[in-house]
Amino acid sequence: MDWRGWAEIVFTIGLTLALSWPLGAYLKRVWTGEAQWLAPVERAAYAAFGVNRDKGQNWLGYAAAVLAFSAAGFTILYAMLRLQGLLPLNPQGFPGLTSDLAFNTAVSFVTNTNWQSYAGETTLSTLSQMAGLTVQNFVSAAAGLSVAAALARAFAADKAEGLGNFWVDLTRIVLYVLLPVSVVFALVLVALGVPQSLSAGTPVTTLEGAQQTLALFPVASQEIIKQFGTNGGGIFNANSAHPFENPNIWTNLIQMVAMNVLSLAAVFAFGRMVLARKEARALAAVMVILVGAAAGGIYAAETLTPQPAMAAAGVDATANMEGKEVRFGPATTSTFAAFTTGASDGAVNGMHGSFMPLGGGIAMFMIQLGEILPGGVGSGLYGMLVMALLAVFVAGLMVGRTPEYLGKKVEAREIKLAMLAVLILPLAILGFSAVAAVLPSALKGLLNTGPHGLSEILYAYSSAAGNNGSAFAGLTANSPWWNTTLGIAMLLGRFAYIVPVLAIAGALAAKPKLAPTTGTLPTDGPLFVGLLIGIILILGGLQFFPALALGPIVEHFQVLAVR
Amino acid sequence: MLSLIRPALVSMAFFILLTGLAYPLAVTGIAQAALPAQANGSLVMGKAGKPLGSALIGQAFTAPGYLHGRPSAAGAGYDASASSGSNYGPLNEDYAARVKESADALKAESAAAIPVDAVTASGSGLDPHISPAYAERQVARIAVARGLAPAKVRAMIADATQGPTLGFLGQPTVNVLAVNMALDAASGTAQLPAR
Numbered sequence: 001m002d003w004r005g006w007a008e009i010v011f012t013i014g015l016t017l018a019l020s021w022p023l024g025a026y027l028k029r030v031w032t033g034e035a036q037w038l039a040p041v042e043r044a045a046y047a048a049f050g051v052n053r054d055k056g057q058n059w060l061g062y063a064a065a066v067l068a069f070s071a072a073g074f075t076i077l078y079a080m081l082r083l084q085g086l087l088p089l090n091p092q093g094f095p096g097l098t099s100d101l102a103f104n105t106a107v108s109f110v111t112n113t114n115w116q117s118y119a120g121e122t123t124l125s126t127l128s129q130m131a132g133l134t135v136q137n138f139v140s141a142a143a144g145l146s147v148a149a150a151l152a153r154a155f156a157a158d159k160a161e162g163l164g165n166f167w168v169d170l171t172r173i174v175l176y177v178l179l180p181v182s183v184v185f186a187l188v189l190v191a192l193g194v195p196q197s198l199s200a201g202t203p204v205t206t207l208e209g210a211q212q213t214l215a216l217f218p219v220a221s222q223e224i225i226k227q228f229g230t231n232g233g234g235i236f237n238a239n240s241a242h243p244f245e246n247p248n249i250w251t252n253l254i255q256m257v258a259m260n261v262l263s264l265a266a267v268f269a270f271g272r273m274v275l276a277r278k279e280a281r282a283l284a285a286v287m288v289i290l291v292g293a294a295a296g297g298i299y300a301a302e303t304l305t306p307q308p309a310m311a312a313a314g315v316d317a318t319a320n321m322e323g324k325e326v327r328f329g330p331a332t333t334s335t336f337a338a339f340t341t342g343a344s345d346g347a348v349n350g351m352h353g354s355f356m357p358l359g360g361g362i363a364m365f366m367i368q369l370g371e372i373l374p375g376g377v378g379s380g381l382y383g384m385l386v387m388a389l390l391a392v393f394v395a396g397l398m399v400g401r402t403p404e405y406l407g408k409k410v411e412a413r414e415i416k417l418a419m420l421a422v423l424i425l426p427l428a429i430l431g432f433s434a435v436a437a438v439l440p441s442a443l444k445g446l447l448n449t450g451p452h453g454l455s456e457i458l459y460a461y462s463s464a465a466g467n468n469g470s471a472f473a474g475l476t477a478n479s480p481w482w483n484t485t486l487g488i489a490m491l492l493g494r495f496a497y498i499v500p501v502l503a504i505a506g507a508l509a510a511k512p513k514l515a516p517t518t519g520t521l522p523t524d525g526p527l528f529v530g531l532l533i534g535i536i537l538i539l540g541g542l543q544f545f546p547a548l549a550l551g552p553i554v555e556h557f558q559v560l561a562v563r
Numbered sequence: 564m565l566s567l568i569r570p571a572l573v574s575m576a577f578f579i580l581l582t583g584l585a586y587p588l589a590v591t592g593i594a595q596a597a598l599p600a601q602a603n604g605s606l607v608m609g610k611a612g613k614p615l616g617s618a619l620i621g622q623a624f625t626a627p628g629y630l631h632g633r634p635s636a637a638g639a640g641y642d643a644s645a646s647s648g649s650n651y652g653p654l655n656e657d658y659a660a661r662v663k664e665s666a667d668a669l670k671a672e673s674a675a676a677i678p679v680d681a682v683t684a685s686g687s688g689l690d691p692h693i694s695p696a697y698a699e700r701q702v703a704r705i706a707v708a709r710g711l712a713p714a715k716v717r718a719m720i721a722d723a724t725q726g727p728t729l730g731f732l733g734q735p736t737v738n739v740l741a742v743n744m745a746l747d748a749a750s751g752t753a754q755l756p757a758r
Contacts, residue, residue, distance in 0.1 A: 004731040011731070045577055049570040064567060072571035076579070121644055131583035138582040139575075167570050174578065179586065186590045187598075193619055196594040196602045201644065204606070204614045206622040207629070207743055208756045214604050214617050215644040220594065221587040238637075238646035241686030243619040244604065249726065249733035309659040310679065313666035317679035322658070323648040325685050326633070326692040327726070329734035350686045351648035452652030474650035559653055 001303040001319075005331030009295045012256050012335050013288060020261045020284075024268025030176045031149040031169070031269060038175050045171050056162025059506025062150050063499050065166035066143055070110050070495070073136060078106040080132045081124075089127035091200035097123070104483035109136035111494035112144055112376055114226070114233030114346050114469035115460075115486060117477040121215040121236050126198055129235060134222045138182075141229030141262075142173040144378030147498055148266050151382050154505035155274045155406050158513040163505055177262075178229060185224045185254060192254075193247035194220040219244055227258035230376040232346025232469040240336070240349040241325055248327060252349060256336055259345040260291070263374035266381040276406050278524035283384050286532050287342075287374040294366050294373070295338035301359035302330045308562035320359070323351030334359065341366035344376035346469025353448075353456065353472035357559060360472065361552025364459050367466040369540040370425060376467060382501045386418045388523070389504070391535045393418075395521050404520055407513045414504050421500040426543040428465035428489040433457050433547065435485075442481050447474030451558065455551040460486060465493035607740065615744070617643075621691040622740055626754035628708035630693070630701055630720070630742045633680055634665055637688025648686040675700050692736035695724055709750050719745040 029035040046053050057065060080087065081102040085095040097105065101117055108115045109132075118124070124133070146169035153164050190196050197216040204212050217235045223245055226232060236242040246252050264284055271280025303319045310317040319330040328336070333350035340347050341363045352363050366373060372383040389405055393415050396403030403410040436442040436457050446453045456472040463470055464486040471477070477486060522528060594602040609615040616622050621632045623641040638645035651658030665682040678696040698720045706713040723741040727733050747753050 004727060007731045008733075045574075048577060049573045051570050065570070068567035068571040069574065072568075072575045076575055119645065119647070121646065130587045131579055134587060135575075135579050135583040139578050167574060170574070174582065179582065183586065183590065187593060190590075190594040190598050190601050193601050193605055195604045196591050197604070198591060199603075202604060202606065202614060204616050206616055207740070207747065207753060208622070208624060208626060209753075210623060210756075212616060212620075212622060212641065213644045214606075214620060216604055218587045218591050220602075221590040225582075236646045236687075238648065238687035238689070241648065242646045243617075243621075243687060243689055243691055247605075247619045249728045253732065305653075307653060309653065309662045310682070312659055313663040313682065314670070315662070315666050315677045315679060315682055319679060320653070321679045321683040321685075322651065322653075323684070323686045325687065325690050326680050326694055327690075327733055327736050332733050348686070351650055353650045353652065354648060354686075356653055447650055448652040448655050450654070452654060455652075472650070473648070474652070555652070555654065562654075 001300065005299055008331045009292065009299065009335050012253065013292050016257045016260045017264060017284070017288060019257060020264035021268055023261060023265035025272065027177060027265050027269035028272040030172050031152065031273060035176050041175060042171060046167070049167055051165070051167040053165060053168045055165060057165055058161050059163055059502045062163045062166050063502040066147065066498060067495065069143065069166070069170065073139060074106050074110045077109060077132050077136060078102050081105055081128060084125050084128050087125070087127050089130070089198070090125035091198070092125060094123060094125050100480045100483035101478055104487045107487040107490050108469065109133050109233060110140055111467050111490045112140035112229070112231060112344070112379070113464060113467040113490045113494070114231045115464055115471070115490065116233055116469070117483055119237035120234055126217060129217055129222060133233060134225060137222065137225040137229050137231040137233070138174050138178050139170065141231065141377045142170050142178060144376055145173045145266060146170050146378065147501060148270070148378035148381040150502060151385060151505045152270045152273045154509035155408060157509040159511065160509050163502070163509060178225065181228055182221070182225045185258070186220045189220040189223055189251055189254065192251045194223055194251060195244050196220040223255070224258065226347060227255045227345065228262060230259055230263060230343050230345040232340065234347060240347045241351070246349055249332070252328060252332060252336070255347065256339050259343050259347065260339055260374055262377045263343055263380040266378055267374065267384070270381055274406055279406060282524050282529050283388065285529050286536070287372070287384065290373045290533065290536070291338055291342040294342060294362050295335045297362045298337050298355070298359045299331055299334035301356045301362065302334055305356040305358065305556070305559060308559060320356050323354030325350065337363050338366065340470060341468060342373035342375070344371035344379060344466055344468045346463065348470050351473060352459070352470055353474045357552045357555035360455060361548060361556070364455070364462055364552065365540065365544065365548065367462045367468045368425070368429065368544045369536055370422070371466045371468060372536070379467065386421055386501065386504070387536055388532060389414060389418050390422070391528070391532045392521060392523065394535060395531060401519060404514060405523060407516065408508045408511050409514065413507050417500040417504045417507070421497045422539070424492050424496045425465050428492045429458070429461045430547060432461045432485050432489055439481065441479070445476040445479060445482055447476070451551050451555040455555065458547055458551050461489050464489035467493050607744070616740055618738070618740065619691055621689045624739065624743060625756045627704055628746065628754040630698060630705060630739050630746070632693055632739045633690050634661070634682065634684045635688040636684040641689060643689055646687045646689055648688060649684045672704060673700060691738055691740060693739055695735050695737055698737040698742070705746065708754070709746060711749060715749065716746070719749070
């Protein structure tokens, strides 16, 4: 641990925050329809879809459109993966996927999770990577940002019903935000060394005369949207630890900024749209404070925890380097881990399962806090707004007033729906983990035993239900039990959250917009930031501390006990 | 319900054409035309113009005259079509045994302190780099095996050392393949693997 590591953490967060501000201003113009430079393409698209862009949808209509679009995306991707062996652009000659793996993978990419039960370079063809997964990297991110836009309109509305039009939001976000940024930065990544090739790979004879096959793909074009859309699914098994995905510290910096910048920009866009810029800044402050604390915590765990394996072998280790790349080292890898778990991204540039117990435990806890720090693109914003509703509700209980947030009265219906959404996560994580922990066919997939084995299970379901996608990868998840249950957890975490959120949006939109009075709890200052942080940590802690105590926490004390 | 089917299917077709085919193919076209070296994996060419590997991907080295990389969990070791970390938890017994084996082999070679990257497997299994400390620990062995002056070996290592970027981003790195190609060029011969 040294000053360079801390400087890197502060620098990365500061750079992300600085860039998210102008991006947020632009995103607001995309949400409202002000940005118009691609109007002809848009018009042609809506004509083909058979959509009237001026026709708004109520919350049910919006939710039905999200579900229909996701169902169509799932069906097409599932078919593409099953039939991979018969389809073109398959220079590696890979066969189709089994039904459970295709189900898991299609759900995973449609829900913006990008959990991968397979190793990319030995399973998926160039066509599947490009026309299957890359497409969902764009549209699942755009769907999340669309739902966030609908919720923003609800807060801005005064006794209205319409939340906007999902097809318009989806199309505009892809055309105006995701695609232009991806084209530019994909080429920047290539210039920095990330391959972009349609060939099956290059066989080489190494200096010592061994044969090595360098697996190649169109990596750069998927790499940038993988991060910018908080997807996280790598072309290669080792994800962003692989030198072809992430060859140096510059590509790494681009990836770290990309995976948080749009989620934070959504918060600032929300502030502009609802005319509540100070309140949005408070939400962003909560996100940044907690992600910074997590990065520091993981860095401390990776550099200060004694390592029994090293002590036994007579190595004087200053940091845990198992599963880490030399070019990144402990500080860079810890920052990346906090960013990727806070953002529901799920890319990794070091193996979380080989972190010291508290380092991996903090990464897992970040996911369990609900993927709102700053969360997935769009989903982080609407998740944080659900927490904000709960925070003003708790504050209202304490002072005995009907709570308000951003000029909207928060009443029983909204709180019930918010609880419904929030409870999905513990249900899916703890419910499935409890079964898996006693099921022999599930336990066969574990590499490590004892508390670390439980952590592998807990992390897997947290990652799936939180739509994160990273793993304690000792778990071999490509079996019917894991593929199926993780797939169900991903579906619950995504859609059983989105539907209540849209219902909240419908209820809020219909309410009158109130002017604040002297009795209104201020939601733009340090008091509210503190309250919201407290609610997030207490809620997450109450739900998951008992399980974490049997996993990473007890393992930490086991490590300390070895002397 | 029926009114949702057309936009759902047509929009998916639109996005597949736009983001799944046009976008990656356009980026591939531009990259292959403007940046062919990087786009094809930063290949390093040998004397006969045949690729020896990638500047970005580590290779297995066992001969005493070569700089050695880190332990690798990719396939049988440095398998560039099967990237992987070990995924061992910190208390895993197999992990402790593997670390001990690596450390014992290194102790037999020299009494100097063992840097942590020398006994740990990277996340990808393809790490092309080692720390300057691990490179320095190997100077004497390489110098003897090659019949080169230690200072000359050190100079080659220094040439392949980079970072930390801007003084604080990442860590200092030594590119193992670059050093070994310089060693072969200096002594005019390739080395055979130890086993």
